[in-house]
Amino acid sequence: xxxxxxxxxxxxxxxxxxxxxxxxxxxxxxxxxxxxxxxxxxxxxxxxxxxxxxxxxxxxxxxxxxxxxxxxxxxxxxxxxxxxxxxxxxxxxxxxxxxxxxxxxxxxxxxxxxxxxxxxxxxxxxxxxxxxxxxxxxxxxxxxxxxxxxxxxxxxxxxxxxxxxxxxxxxxxxxxxxxxxxxxxxxxxxxxxxxxxxxxxxxxxxxxxxxxxxxxxxxxxxxxxxxxxxxxxxxxxxxxxxxxxxxxxxxxxxxxxxxxxxxxxxxxxxxxxxxxxxxxxxxxxxxxxxxxxxxxxxxxxxxxxxxxxxxxxxxxxxxxxxxxxxxxxxxxxxxxxxxxxxxxxxxxxxxxxxxxxxxxxxxxxxxxxxxxxxxxxxxxxxxxxxxxxxxxxxxxxxxxxxxxxxxxxxxxxxxxxxxxxxxxxxxxxxxxxxxxxxxxxxxxxxxxxxxxxxxxxxxxxxxxxxxxxxxxxxxxxxxxxxxxxxxxxxxxxxxxxxxxxxxxxxxxxxxxxxxxxxxxxx
Numbered sequence: 001x002x003x004x005x006x007x008x009x010x011x012x013x014x015x016x017x018x019x020x021x022x023x024x025x026x027x028x029x030x031x032x033x034x035x036x037x038x039x040x041x042x043x044x045x046x047x048x049x050x051x052x053x054x055x056x057x058x059x060x061x062x063x064x065x066x067x068x069x070x071x072x073x074x075x076x077x078x079x080x081x082x083x084x085x086x087x088x089x090x091x092x093x094x095x096x097x098x099x100x101x102x103x104x105x106x107x108x109x110x111x112x113x114x115x116x117x118x119x120x121x122x123x124x125x126x127x128x129x130x131x132x133x134x135x136x137x138x139x140x141x142x143x144x145x146x147x148x149x150x151x152x153x154x155x156x157x158x159x160x161x162x163x164x165x166x167x168x169x170x171x172x173x174x175x176x177x178x179x180x181x182x183x184x185x186x187x188x189x190x191x192x193x194x195x196x197x198x199x200x201x202x203x204x205x206x207x208x209x210x211x212x213x214x215x216x217x218x219x220x221x222x223x224x225x226x227x228x229x230x231x232x233x234x235x236x237x238x239x240x241x242x243x244x245x246x247x248x249x250x251x252x253x254x255x256x257x258x259x260x261x262x263x264x265x266x267x268x269x270x271x272x273x274x275x276x277x278x279x280x281x282x283x284x285x286x287x288x289x290x291x292x293x294x295x296x297x298x299x300x301x302x303x304x305x306x307x308x309x310x311x312x313x314x315x316x317x318x319x320x321x322x323x324x325x326x327x328x329x330x331x332x333x334x335x336x337x338x339x340x341x342x343x344x345x346x347x348x349x350x351x352x353x354x355x356x357x358x359x360x361x362x363x364x365x366x367x368x369x370x371x372x373x374x375x376x377x378x379x380x381x382x383x384x385x386x387x388x389x390x391x392x393x394x395x396x397x398x399x400x401x402x403x404x405x406x407x408x409x410x411x412x413x414x415x416x417x418x419x420x421x422x423x424x425x426x427x428x429x430x431x432x433x434x435x436x437x438x439x440x441x442x443x444x445x446x447x448x449x450x451x452x453x454x455x456x457x458x459x460x461x462x463x464x465x466x467x468x469x470x471x472x473x474x475x476x477x478x479x480x481x482x483x484x485x486x487x488x489x490x491x492x493x494x495x496x497x498x499x500x501x502x503x504x505x506x507x508x509x510x511x512x513x514x515x516x517x518x519x520x521x522x
Contacts, residue, residue, distance in 0.1 A: 024147060025269055031151050032262055036341040038158045039165075045258030046103055047169045051113050053243045055173065058117040061233065063124050098254055105166045112170035119177035126184035135187075142183035150176035241398050242413050251405040251412075259350050260410040262341065267357035270325065271364045275318060279368040282314060286376035293379025296439050307373075308441035311432070313508040314369045315446030320453065320498060320505075322362030327457050328487060329358025331464035335480060338473050346473065349410055356414040363421040366447070370428035377435060389427065393420055450501040453494070460490035 036044070097106050130138045150172045157168040237244065242264075246257050289303045296304055333354035338346035378386065397420040404412030432444060467486040471479040499506055 022273070023144065025265075025272065027147055027151055028265065029269065031154060032265070033340050034155060035158050036262075036344050038162045040102065040255070041258040041344055042098065042102055042254040043165060043258070045252075045254035045256070045261065046098055046106070046109075046166065048261040049243050049254075049257040050247050051109060051166075051169070051173075053240060053247055054110065055113050055117050056240065058114065059120055062117075062121055103165065103254065105164075105170075109166035109170045112167075113173055116170075116173040116177040119174065119181055123181045123184045126188055129188070130184070138184070138187055142180055142187075145183055146176045146179035149179045241394065242401060245398060245402050245405065245413075249402055251402060252410060256349065256410050259345060259348065260353060260413065262345065263337075263350065263353040263357055263410075266340070266354065267361060270361055271368075274321065275365050275368050278314065278318070279372045282310065282369070283372040283376055285310065286373050290377050292377065293382070296435055304439065305441065308436060308439075308443045310508075311369070311373050312443040312446035313505055315366070315443065316449065316502065316505045317509065318365035318369050319362075319447055320449060320502070322365035323449070323457055324491070324494060326358045326362045327461045328464060328491065329361075330355050330461065331468045332483075332487060333358065334468065335472050335483065353410050353414065356411050356418075360414050360418050360421070363418055363425065367421050367425045367428070370425055370432065374428045374431050378431075386427075390424075393423055396420075450497075452497050452501045456494045456497040460494055463490055 032044075100106070127139075129135075153175045154168060154172040157164060157171065161168070246252050246260075252260065286307055289307045291299050334346055334351040337350045337354060341350075374386075375383065397416055400419060401413050401416035404416050406412070408415065429444060436443060464487050467483045471483040471486075473480060473483075
């Protein structure tokens with residue numbers, strides 16, 4: 001396969017992966033909204049936090065390093081089927097179990113989730129073969145069918161037998177893993193008997209060639225796998241740090257864990273769908289326009305000017321979007337959660353969590369743009385040093401999250417995230433200020449919105465807060481609609497104010513963002 005073909009296949013795979021992630025998020029969003037009407041928040045907490053953390057830990061640590069090593073090596077090596085399964089199973093079993101009266105069947109559910117993880121790991125040899133030979137559609141089809149099957153099983157069992165509790169979600173996870181394995185096996189059984197496999201001189205002639213055999217130790221591959229494993233272990237700890245703190249330190253009860261997990265998923269959808277495409281697209285722009293690691297005075301000034309202007313407009317854009325989310329999120333969190341999950345979410349700490357998360361989204365938006373510029377402009381040595389800074393920030397985040405959550409409950413996790421994100425923003429702002437210090441450009445002015453916009457947001461905050469106290473959310477749907485109408489009018493006022501005061505930003509959106517996204521969808 002030529003380099004051009006590899007690049008084309010990799011680009012296609014990346015696009016499919018994005019679509020797959022969007023589909024998973026949407027299905028999870030809808031599935032949670034449905035199941036919340038039938039199960040308790042304690043059950044959601046056990047499933048979404050503890051059992052899914054067990055599942056993701058087993059699968060990730062057992063395969064991630066081997067995937068990367070096998071795809072980087074000439075030989076496929078021996079694929080594991082659960083290196084840490086027994087150890088983690090025993091560890092999870094001795095954790096504080098839920099009350100068997102409210103959450104029965106916990107121990108069997110742990111075993112079934114481990115079985116599902118082992119089932120998914122059985123597909124690893126096929127997954128490596130598929131990715132090594134760029135079968136880009138196979139993953140999308142297999143995971144899509146598996147996810148749809150999981151959702152159908154969950155919905156049917158929740159409606160017909162809600163008293164089964166954890167058995168419902170355990171069975172659904174086993175169905176997901178089984179469908180995934182079945183799709184890969186059926187595809188390769190069909191493919192290996194075809195003329196296409198013979199013409200490509202495929203390294204495997206029959207599906208039985210992938211069954212366990214006498215292992216041959218490859219020291220080069222083993223060393224590479226160990227290096228990748230250390231990276232994967234750290235990545236897993238940092239990615240799932242909040243859930244590990246919840247699970248091992250018992251800072252929240254299962255009901256609060258369930259509510260926090262749902263709020264976190266709701267908030268992260270905004271960041272993933274709205275801000276991530278902007279960050280990814282303009283990281284590529286900055287990386288192409290700027291010469292990495294070179295002083296701003298020794299680069300083409302036209303390109304530096306363009307980068308500074310774009311950075312300023314992007315900062316202004318995400319700042320305004322984040323401020324709008326923070327302002328309106330405060331007054332509409334209760335209503336949104338009541339519509340999405342009913343009284344289960346809208347009562348208790350749910351609205352306060354979502355209000356705090358709305359402010360966290362503002363920090364996420366600013367950090368995404370500042371870091372996308374910083375990573376594009378930094379030299380390799382600066383990136384390596386920053387990775388050490390990130391490691392220190394992540395460790396401090398875990399300690400801070402434990403302390404704040406012990407004092408404040410679920411809000412403590414969000415405040416710890418806010419502190420971590422604020423420190424990263426400060427680091428990036430200092431770098432950007434130093435980067436443009438010897439030039440005439442000041443892109444950080446993008447973090448200063450027009451005073452009229454600030455006034456409009458302040459007035460909207462007061463009006464919507466008063467509207468919430470008067471009309472929402474116990475007076476029926478008519479008063480809820482009045483509350484929504486007040487918010488719509490305030491939002492329109494903010495948008496009109498932005499349109500007439502932030503003319504440079506409006507021009508940037510018209511000429512740069514809208515054409516970019518219209519081309520993507522045509």
